[in-house]
Amino acid sequence: MADTSTLGGSRAATAVVYKGPEVFHLDTISLPELGAGELLVEIEMAGVDGSELHMFRGEFDHLNKRAPLIFGDEIIGRVVATGSPSERDVAVGDRVTVEARWPCAGCLMCDRGQYYLCENNPNREGYGQISMSKAPGLWGGYATHVFVPKAALVYRVPDELDLGSALVGCSVLANGLRWNNYAGIGAGDRVAVLGPGPQGLACAAVAHRAGAKVIVIGVEHDSERLAAATRLGAEAALILVPGDEDRLLDQVREVFDEVDYVIEASGATSAKALATRLVRHQGTIVNVSVSASAPVDWMALLRKEVTIMHALSHPHTVEAALKLAVEMKNEGTKLGELITHRFDLSEAAHAIQVASFNTDERPIKVVLVPSLAGAVPGGGPA
Ligand SMILES: [Zn+2]
Numbered sequence: 001m002a003d004t005s006t007l008g009g010s011r012a013a014t015a016v017v018y019k020g021p022e023v024f025h026l027d028t029i030s031l032p033e034l035g036a037g038e039l040l041v042e043i044e045m046a047g048v049d050g051s052e053l054h055m056f057r058g059e060f061d062h063l064n065k066r067a068p069l070i071f072g073d074e075i076i077g078r079v080v081a082t083g084s085p086s087e088r089d090v091a092v093g094d095r096v097t098v099e100a101r102w103p104c105a106g107c108l109m110c111d112r113g114q115y116y117l118c119e120n121n122p123n124r125e126g127y128g129q130i131s132m133s134k135a136p137g138l139w140g141g142y143a144t145h146v147f148v149p150k151a152a153l154v155y156r157v158p159d160e161l162d163l164g165s166a167l168v169g170c171s172v173l174a175n176g177l178r179w180n181n182y183a184g185i186g187a188g189d190r191v192a193v194l195g196p197g198p199q200g201l202a203c204a205a206v207a208h209r210a211g212a213k214v215i216v217i218g219v220e221h222d223s224e225r226l227a228a229a230t231r232l233g234a235e236a237a238l239i240l241v242p243g244d245e246d247r248l249l250d251q252v253r254e255v256f257d258e259v260d261y262v263i264e265a266s267g268a269t270s271a272k273a274l275a276t277r278l279v280r281h282q283g284t285i286v287n288v289s290v291s292a293s294a295p296v297d298w299m300a301l302l303r304k305e306v307t308i309m310h311a312l313s314h315p316h317t318v319e320a321a322l323k324l325a326v327e328m329k330n331e332g333t334k335l336g337e338l339i340t341h342r343f344d345l346s347e348a349a350h351a352i353q354v355a356s357f358n359t360d361e362r363p364i365k366v367v368l369v370p371s372l373a374g375a376v377p378g379g380g381p382a
Helices: 052-056 163-183 198-209 220-231 245-255 269-278 298-304 318-330 345-355
Strands: 012-020 023-030 039-048 075-082 095-098 145-148 154-156 190-194 213-218 236-239 261-264 284-287 307-310 339-343 365-368
Touching: 012 345, 023 345, 039 095, 039 163, 039 345, 052 345, 075 145, 075 163, 095 163, 154 318, 163 198, 163 261, 163 284, 163 318, 163 339, 163 365, 190 198, 190 269, 198 213, 198 220, 198 261, 198 318, 213 220, 213 245, 220 236, 236 245, 245 269, 261 269, 269 284, 269 298, 339 345, 345 365
Parallel strands: 190 213, 190 261, 213 236, 261 284, 284 307, 339 365
Antiparallel strands: 012 023, 039 075, 039 145, 039 365, 075 095, 095 154
16 A cells, blocks of 8 residues: 555645746646555755756747646655555655656667667657647746656655755756766866856865866855855865956966866856866867857867767766765755755745846755745745
């Protein structure tokens, strides 16, 4: 028999439903009956990503066609019900994270373990991007509950990790860990990270811990984030004044003779050209951000024999990232402290604007906390 011992009287979820461009609505959705290997997770915290602004604005036709849908692919919560048989090594009451995407029944890339590149999922459907027309509808983190299908990948959060550190660990740190490893960044490498958002900071922290020397580069409004970069081990945190790239290059050279790797995490079109200038001859640019319209100066890359890599998501990395988050905590670095702003579900649209630097707030990491609705009137900055 299915274990629903902690569901109590709750038979419905509340979710922030994206109905179409610029329209969120708080809806009530029935909780599903669970089959074998399925779980229901009550969400404690969900990450808000600045890139979700583009989704909210309706800039992606393929997502608009899937509306209604529930955003959110960085999820930490407690298992509140399991199907029968459970077929999983987690139980009701366990704190878990669910990975945004999972392998299909069989394709070349999933067989290779690269399920983020699944050939049967060319539109990259996963948490935050699946239409609610697909039962049971609870496919995103902007909600009180999320449904976990049998194929999804679930990881128990170590007991010693606080909620915020678990949220940062399961998502941005997992990306940072996988991207550094994929690029082969290691001891003695000189790394420049463009863009000190949560993702850039995670890349910097992981590179530093791998023995690399790291510079993090932002712009004027990034001062809080650049201070965090220094706390996470960056040798220098530099501010680029747009239009004065020459000065920045001089500042970088005062720290490193050369830059072996540039991690482009800003997504800014101009940063792609800057990366080409920053990287040494025969160096590597690791692109981890979306910038669809950035032109590529192939001649500049050819003249320096630059290698360009792209890295997307974090297959097979979440467990290692959570373990790394515990190690960092034991050494005095609580990743949860990167979370500067917490909002309840009713404030999701505002949370996205804050995360995108479209308000006067200067956040590092923004999250939604469903339980805030009853605890803090109006939610607001933590
Ligand atoms: Zn596949």
